Amino acid sequence: MTDRPHDFDTTTLTDRPPDLPDTDADRQGADMVDLDAARTERLPYGTMPPADDPQDGPPVFDTSYEVELDDPPDNDTATGPGPMPVDPPRPAVLESPEGDKRRPIIPPGLRRGSLASTVRTTAGKWAYVVGFHAARSPWYTLQALWWAVVGLFRLAGRQLRWWWVNEQYTLAQQAANDNDPAMWLKLHREGKATRRWRGIALFFQAIALAVAVIIAFQADLAAYWWALIGAALVPVLARYGRPAGRQIIPTAVVSRRYRLLNSDVVLRAYYAAGLGHPDRANQQVQFGSRMSRDAAGTGSEVLIDLPYGKTFDDAVKARGAIASGLDVTEQQVYLTRDQTSNRRHMLFVADRDPLAIPAGRTPLLDGKPRNIWQPAPFGLDERGRKVTLLLLWISILVGAQPRKGKTFAARSLALYAAMDPYVKLTVVDGKDSPDWRKFSLIAHRIIFGTMPNRDGDPVEMLLDALREIKAHIQQVNQFLSTLPVTECPDGKLTEELSRKYENLRVWVLVMEEFQVYYELDDQETNKEIASLLSFIMAVGPSAGVIILSSSQKPGGVGAGDVQRLFNRYRDNHAVRFALKCGNRNVSDAILGGDAYSEGFDASSLPIGKAYRGVGYLYGAADDTPTVRTYLADAADAEKILATARALRERAGTLTGYAAGQTMAREVRDVLADALTVYEGSETGLPWTFLASRLAERIPEHYADVTADTISAQLRALAVPSVDVKRDGKALKGAKKAAVAAAIKRRENTTG
Known part of the structure; x- marks a missing residue:
């Protein structure tokens, strides 16, 4: 064969x-x-x-x-x-x-879409290196001159030792110790002869050097020739003169150190974890690929073939023991199932704890409109890859202990929906916190707590809101059935239809701490709320209703029918995101019973401020990434929602509660806005910096502002254009004191 x-x-x-x-x-x-x-x-x-x-x-x-x-x-x-x-x-x-993996002809970093980022990163790195060494160049020059002088004397001493044949002393001493006069005399005669001809060589070297120096001085060489000669000789002499192991020019960027894995370390870890035995037949762990670095250069990876009878689930359960055998933290070890065999998996070991590296600010701060029909940016996974989530056709459950990032994670998805002006939002905050207050700028309905307030009874408002959404679902399904096949061929909601017909808008229902509405004093009200939520959960996604729920108490709520409906509502969420939980039972309630058997236990996530916003995203795809969510704090959320309101006003899609609200700032104040972008001890800013900061921080008013535009507007308000030093250059701009003085003059005039 x-x-x-x-x-x-x-x-x-x-x-x-x-x-x-x-x-x-x-x-x-x-x-x-x-x-x-x-x-x-x-x-x-x-x-x-x-x-x-x-x-x-x-x-x-x-x-x-x-x-x-x-x-x-x-x-x-x-x-x-x-x-x-x-x-x-x-x-x-x-x-x-099948399964043959080929390396790309064009590296990913040089492809269209990534080339600009690669160029920026590379240029930024080298710009930093150049700046680092430029600032230290005088010190480098002084060191080089000093060690060049030392090197000159060292070189002269080496030539003298060469002339005197110092290496012969050891042999002569050995002959004397051996009482061998003949050998001693022979060495002595050869040494004298060697010194004679080496001395002649050194004499002519000295004559040649002296003649070269005299000719150079007689020729009256230009200064740049002496500079070239010095530039050629000084580095050579300085390198020869500097102490061993000492650098004159240090490195500007220090490379990260990481533990280099090898086959012996991996085998030790797997055998220590009880996943095989090196001396028993058919119990050896083998490798399905070579040990290599991952594409992003953040760790090492290799395919592992477990012994026959061992499964991927066994490896997942022993993940902590494998990490111990590798001498790394558990957060650095990740196992990925291989589709070819149940005993094969990919082992990835990160150089450092990836979960302690924050994902950064939300990309929604750019102020650009979003499309709910496209995936929402959610964060980065353990390999540094972007994690996105398509909100349509699903319901999402977010759960965690208090102050572990649960509300921030849920709010980031709601902010994405808010940036699509054709999406309706109903926000229900059971804990009555400030986290969702600013959604009043764009929300169709917004409800806080359970106790009556100046806006009315929140419980009755919630019932009205849920009844409205239920009626909307029924109306959408009926309306779609009346459309011709040419316009709605599959009988399903599409992006074109949702934009064309106002009654087919996508609707997002946010239920923050939804469990409080199952524990009201009135049992009949509990049952009605539970029944409405269960109906919306079952039928809503197909009609374009997205449910975003969050809870820190996902179990042990209600009794009888209320408890049954609560559990059904909780368990029917298609996608789950679990941050740090108090125990395994809470983790199972959020992720589902099957998650633990697959190796996902949110109670085992690391503890600490650095790990806030880290959780398991379960059910969104075939794999379950460990996600570090993007950060959008209260100030960021306010900026995004102000931009979202401006987008809705432009599109004419404000409805309900938001349509009856007035914007706190409908007319921009250029002077006040400009004053807010000066940071710390800055006394002045060039016009380009002023324009970019205003566009970044107040995009609803300054998204398209340019340096010339902001210069003209501030100069019209008596702010002079003066030279402002920035990065060693004098650029035209505005002084902070001049902006403050213009504001004071205006107040005195209007007062």
């Missing part, structure tokens, strides 16, 4: 012509008869050979072959007990084997 990869199909064993032999004897006979035909080039299944092909018998079919994955027993004869080896046919078109 030919020893080559199985690059033919081994799965469709039933897809063959009915006249192929079925029994072993028939197959052997067919193989013996058609041996020559089997070695010829095969044609696609069911294709007749060309007319000029001298081939007798039935047409040759390209069919499936059953091939044993394990080596067959040795058979010397065709009549042995094992299967008869048969060469598979050579395919007509050479195809890459």
Whole structure:
């Protein structure tokens, strides 16, 4: 049998012509008869050979072959007990084997879309290196001159030692110790002769050097020639003169140190975790690939083949023990299931704890409108890859202990929905906190707490809001059924329809700490709220209603029908995001019972301020990433929501509660806004900096502002344009004191 990869199909064993032999004897006979035909080039299944092909018998079919994955027993004869080896046919078109991974021709960092970022990163790094060394260049020059002088004396001393044949002393001393006068005399004579001719060589070297110096001075060389000579000689002499192990020019960027994995370390870890045994038959851990760095350069990875009988689930349960064997933290070890075998998985070991590295500010701060039909940016996973989440057609449950980032995570998704002006939002905050107050700028309905307030009774308002959403769901389904097939071919809501018809808008229902509305004093009210939420959960996603729920108490709520409806509402969320939980039971209530068996326990997530916003995103895709969510604090949320309101006003889509609210700042105050962008001890800013900061921090008013625009507006308000020093350059700009003085003059005038 030919020893080559199985690059033919081994799965469709039933897809063959009915006249192929079925029994072993028939197959052997067919193989013996058609041996020559089997070695010829095969044609696609069911294709007749060309007319000029001298081939007798039935047409040759390209069919499936059953091939044993394990080596067959040795058979010397065709009549042995094992299967008869048969060469598979050579395919007509050479195809890459399934699963063959090829390195990209163009690296990912140089592709369109990534090239600009790569250039910026590389240019920024080298700009930093140049600036670092430029600031220290005088000190480098002084050190180089000093060590060049030292190097000159060292070089002269080395020449003198060479002339005096110092290396002979050891041999002469050895001859004296051995009482060998003949050898001593021989060494002495040879030493005198060597000193003689080496002395002559040094004499002529000194004469040549002196002549070169005299000629150089007599020629009256220009200053730049002396600079070139010094630039050539000083570095050489300084390198020779500096102490061993000391650098004159240190490195500007220190490379991170990380533990380099090797096969011995990995095997030690797996054997220590009880996933195999090195000395028992068929219990050895093997490797399915070479140890290598990952594409992002953040860690090492390798394919692991567990012993027969061990599964991926066993490795997941032993993840902590594997981390101990590797001498790293558990947050640095990640296992990914391989699709080819249940005993194979990819081991990734990060150089440093990736969960302690924050994901950064939310990209929504750029003020650009978003589209709810596109995935929302959520954060970064453990490998530094962007994690996005398509909000449509799903319901999302966020759960965690208090102050672990639960509200921030839920609010970041709601902010994304707010930046689409064609999305309605109903915000219900059961804990009556300030976290959701600013959503009043864009929310169709907004409800806080359970106690009556100046806006009314929150419980009655919630019932009205849920009834409204239920009626909307019913109306959407009825309306879609009346549309012609040409406009709605599948009977489903589409982006075009949601933009065209106002009654088909996507609707987001936010339920913060929803469990409080299952524990009201009035049981009938509890039942009605529970029934409405269960209906919206079951039918709403297909009608474009997105449910975003969060809770720190996802279990033990209510009794009887209320408890049953609560559990059904909680368990029917399609996507779960669990941050740090108090215990495994709470984690199971958020993620579901199957998550723990797959190795995901939110109570095992690390504790500490650095790990806020870290959690498991379960059910959004085939894998379950550990996500570090983007940060949007209260100030960021206010900026985003102010921009979202401006977008809705422009599109004419403000409804309900937000439509009755007035914006706190409908007219921009250029002077006051400009004063707010000066940071710390800054006394002045160039016009370009002023424009960029205003566009970044107040995008609803200054998204398109330029340096010339802001300069003209402030100069019109008596703020002079003066020279402002920035990064060693004098640029035109405005002084902070001048802006403050203009504000004071205006107040005195209006007062």
